[in-house]
Amino acid sequence: MTFATPNLVPAYPEIFLLVALGAILLFDLFVAETSRFLTYAYTQLALLATAGFLVLGATGSVLTTFNGMFIDDPMARTLKLVGVVAVALTLAYSRAYNQQRGLYRGEFYALILFALLGIMVMISANHFLTLYLGLELLSLSLCALIALQRDSARATEAAMKYFVLAALASGLLLYGMSMLYGATGSLNLGLVANAISSGAADPAILVFGLVFVVAGLAFKLGVVPFHMWVPDVYEGSPTAVTLFVSTAPKVAAFAFFMRMLGGALSPMVADWQSMLVIVAMLSMLVGNVTAIAQTNIKRMLAYSTISHMGFLLLGILSGSVGGFAAAMFYVVAYVLMSLGGFGLILLLSRDGFEADQLEDLKGLNKRSPWYAFMMLLIMISMAGVPVSVGFFAKLAVLSAVLDAGMTWLVVYAVLMSLIGAFYYLRVIKIMYMDEPLQTEPLVAETDHRILMVLNAMAILLLGVLPQPLFDLCTISITHSFHG
Amino acid sequence: MIDFSLLIFYGFSLVLLAAGVGVITARNPVHAALFLVLAFFSGSGIWMMLEAEFLSIALVLVYVGAVMVLFLFVVMMLNIDLDRLREGFWKHLPLGAGVAVLMVVEMILVVTSRQFSALGREGSAPAGVGISNTRELGLVLYTDYVYPFELAAVILLVAIVAAIALTLRRRKDSRHLDPSTQIKAQARDRIRIVSMRAEKDH
Numbered sequence: 001m002t003f004a005t006p007n008l009v010p011a012y013p014e015i016f017l018l019v020a021l022g023a024i025l026l027f028d029l030f031v032a033e034t035s036r037f038l039t040y041a042y043t044q045l046a047l048l049a050t051a052g053f054l055v056l057g058a059t060g061s062v063l064t065t066f067n068g069m070f071i072d073d074p075m076a077r078t079l080k081l082v083g084v085v086a087v088a089l090t091l092a093y094s095r096a097y098n099q100q101r102g103l104y105r106g107e108f109y110a111l112i113l114f115a116l117l118g119i120m121v122m123i124s125a126n127h128f129l130t131l132y133l134g135l136e137l138l139s140l141s142l143c144a145l146i147a148l149q150r151d152s153a154r155a156t157e158a159a160m161k162y163f164v165l166a167a168l169a170s171g172l173l174l175y176g177m178s179m180l181y182g183a184t185g186s187l188n189l190g191l192v193a194n195a196i197s198s199g200a201a202d203p204a205i206l207v208f209g210l211v212f213v214v215a216g217l218a219f220k221l222g223v224v225p226f227h228m229w230v231p232d233v234y235e236g237s238p239t240a241v242t243l244f245v246s247t248a249p250k251v252a253a254f255a256f257f258m259r260m261l262g263g264a265l266s267p268m269v270a271d272w273q274s275m276l277v278i279v280a281m282l283s284m285l286v287g288n289v290t291a292i293a294q295t296n297i298k299r300m301l302a303y304s305t306i307s308h309m310g311f312l313l314l315g316i317l318s319g320s321v322g323g324f325a326a327a328m329f330y331v332v333a334y335v336l337m338s339l340g341g342f343g344l345i346l347l348l349s350r351d352g353f354e355a356d357q358l359e360d361l362k363g364l365n366k367r368s369p370w371y372a373f374m375m376l377l378i379m380i381s382m383a384g385v386p387v388s389v390g391f392f393a394k395l396a397v398l399s400a401v402l403d404a405g406m407t408w409l410v411v412y413a414v415l416m417s418l419i420g421a422f423y424y425l426r427v428i429k430i431m432y433m434d435e436p437l438q439t440e441p442l443v444a445e446t447d448h449r450i451l452m453v454l455n456a457m458a459i460l461l462l463g464v465l466p467q468p469l470f471d472l473c474t475i476s477i478t479h480s481f482h483g
Numbered sequence: 484m485i486d487f488s489l490l491i492f493y494g495f496s497l498v499l500l501a502a503g504v505g506v507i508t509a510r511n512p513v514h515a516a517l518f519l520v521l522a523f524f525s526g527s528g529i530w531m532m533l534e535a536e537f538l539s540i541a542l543v544l545v546y547v548g549a550v551m552v553l554f555l556f557v558v559m560m561l562n563i564d565l566d567r568l569r570e571g572f573w574k575h576l577p578l579g580a581g582v583a584v585l586m587v588v589e590m591i592l593v594v595t596s597r598q599f600s601a602l603g604r605e606g607s608a609p610a611g612v613g614i615s616n617t618r619e620l621g622l623v624l625y626t627d628y629v630y631p632f633e634l635a636a637v638i639l640l641v642a643i644v645a646a647i648a649l650t651l652r653r654r655k656d657s658r659h660l661d662p663s664t665q666i667k668a669q670a671r672d673r674i675r676i677v678s679m680r681a682e683k684d685h
Contacts, residue, residue: 003626018637025644066630107648114641121634133634137641144645150652183598202598208589 007065010072013053013080014120020046021113028106036104040095043109047088047116054081062480064126068188071126073480075258075328078472079123079251086247086335087116089451093343094240096445100351103148103238111148112244115141119252125259128177128187132170135220135256138249139166145244146237158236165229169219176212179205180264189264197267207271213260214275221253223309224282234302239349239356242298243342246305247335250312254331257316262324262481269319276317277409283310284416291423298356300423301341304382307420308334314413315397321478323400326393328473333381333393333462340378340455344371347444347452361427363436371442372431374456381459383424384417388463396470492532499525512558520551534610537617 008015024046028039054077062073091112098104118137125131143166147159181187183205184195195201215226222230234242261272287307294300312334315327348355348364348371355361365372381388394417398410462469502525505518523546530539593599610616624632 006629067627069628069630105648107644110644111641111648114637114644117637127631129628129631130634133631133638137634137638140638140641140645144641144649147649150649179593202596204596205593205598208593 006067007063009057010063010065011070011124012057013050014117014124016053017046017050017113017117017120020049021110021117024106024113025110028110031106036106039106039109040091040104043091043113044088046113047084047091051081051084051088054084060479068190069127069130070124072124074476075480076124076255078476079255079328080120082332082335083116083119083123083248083251086251086339087112087244089339089343089455090240090244090247092451093339093346093448094243096448097238097240097346097349101149101238103240105148108145108148111141111145115145115244116248119248122252122259123255125256126189128181128189128192131256131259132174132177134252135173136170138252139170142166142241142245142249145241146233148241149238152236152238154236155238158233161229161236162233165219169216169226171216172212172219173216176209176214176216179209179212183209189259192264193266196265206268210265210268210271211275213265214272214279217253217257217260218279220256221250221309221312222306223279223313224286224306225279227283227286227306230306231299231302234305235296235299235356239298239342239346239354243339243346246301246338246342250305250309250338251331251335254312254316254327257313258324258328258481261316266481273317273319276313277406280310280313280317281409281412283307283313284413284420288416288420288423291420294423295358296356297345297358297361297427298342300358301338304420304423305338307416308382310416311394311397311413314401314409318400318404318406320400320404321481322403322474323397324481325470325474325477326396326400328477329396329466329470330393332469332473333389336455336459336462337378337381337390340374340452340459341382343448343452343455344375344378347371347448348442350440350443358427358430359437361430362434364431366436367439368442370453374452375431376428377456377459379424379427381463383421385421386463387460389459389466390463392463392466392470488532492529495525495528495532499529512563513555516551516555516558519554520547523547523551535616537620 024039024042027042031038058074058077059072060074062071064071091109095104098108115138118134118139118141121134121137122131123134125134139162143159143163146162147156149155177187180192183201184192186192186195196206219226219229233245237245261269261276265272284307287303287305287310291300291303291307294303308330312327312330315323315330317323318326345355348360361375364375377388381390384390384394394413398413401410401413499522502518502522506515506522509515509518523542527539527542530536530542
């Protein structure tokens, strides 16, 4: 028995992150309660170095290592970078909030980095086992993060719901995977795709497995009819954790869909396309219509997430390289908007006060025109109004669906976003036309304010000049998926 | 000989199914947990027949020996209110039964499909003499599957961090002993001898 040491170079970012994570766990023990900033700074440095490894180690080609279980391709590099940046911004936005709520602890940072590691493992997975282990790493870390505010009954309830439903979804996913394994005889994504296209596998078993896999994935992405956990988790978690849940894990879920449906199950595109059409249509309907009735802004954004994920699926279901690239652009744009939206809620909240009701935004323009303008940008981008990144993302996805020949679906999606525009515009109306209910001065950390402005500017700028980012997505996808 | 092993297989399978039904129908949670133990035992018997002796023994050691004992402790300590658990059983039964019937039909279709039924006819070839299941697993676990193995270790680390972060708290009102301060204590910390003037009673 000989054992060749695997090529570790493609996995350097993950290995570095794990080592830095272990160091943070130890380092934090020796940091006094009053100088917790050191842990925060160390975490940000670790993220910066991970990003450095990702950028400098990019080869532009497709490499596999660890016996074909780990894949490094341009899509993985780009998505991991988006994930790292999203986590860094999450930590920066939530620092003051955490300080005021007893969440400013080493465990918060350790668990977020564990979740990021899970995200990166999922993005680079080329094997059912690694996909599943990455997913569990992410889910368990998220569950602990949601429950971290342990004296809050709502947070505990949200964590419990998330835990039970995540376990159920994992069960469905594993059952589906076991069927696919039974039919194809392999766990490696590439070999599964080969076995399916060679026609050796029984279609009945494959479709049976596929149904479970799609259901499990839909749970994880939080789309109708598997969306029930999303609003409760968004509302119940501390806003800092909501911000995290709504950003980087969506990138991982997108990667999971791509690896699973765009990779291993690509020969079965006709089967999963029709399933995704139903899921996407329901998500856009339920998400947009239910969001109108919400008075809690976190809950409203949760339903808006459901409809956005429906849109994301539109890109994937078109089944072409162009559609995948559009979906990737959509997920990046969504992460940017979600960071902005929840970042602004964090900016408005202060010690003992959560700015999570819609009426807390009343008259924001009179209190701070600049904050109101940033929220305006984020809202028009989420609604998909031109000259914002959200508009271009929707346009790209819809043109991919049009290319796939589903005109009726495009018309339906446009109608649904018109319904959705209502509640985004209502936020703007509340900010600009209503009288403020509160007069307390808005205080915020300087770094948070500066990053917030950059975030809002990015939304505007990418709306005017979307081409570079779109080209990056197209290149990443075409170099990773040749089909 | 083949018929005899088939007989054992059906025996184990019947016990497994009956125990599975028992888990969800038993009124007493302790009985349900014990039924689960029985189900694990029968499952491990079936694994043993497949010559997967490592998995079979691990199932008994880990699940029966450790997990279920812990589970029984929790059940006994929590004193679960059964009536509240059963609330809504009848309300959700039609939907649940519908999904279950659908699943059973689909599974029958899958099991009787061309590929799987061929597998059932041929059966699996017996492993040769001298091939140890444990050794084979060990060989691939630390070589081909080293990456998932490491990831599983990271997940365990998350479990430790999460468990400590969620449950460890220093309550200010709890009364606890600190052995190191007890040992360090000197006689003068305990008693203070104060010299006073003697006083008369009256």
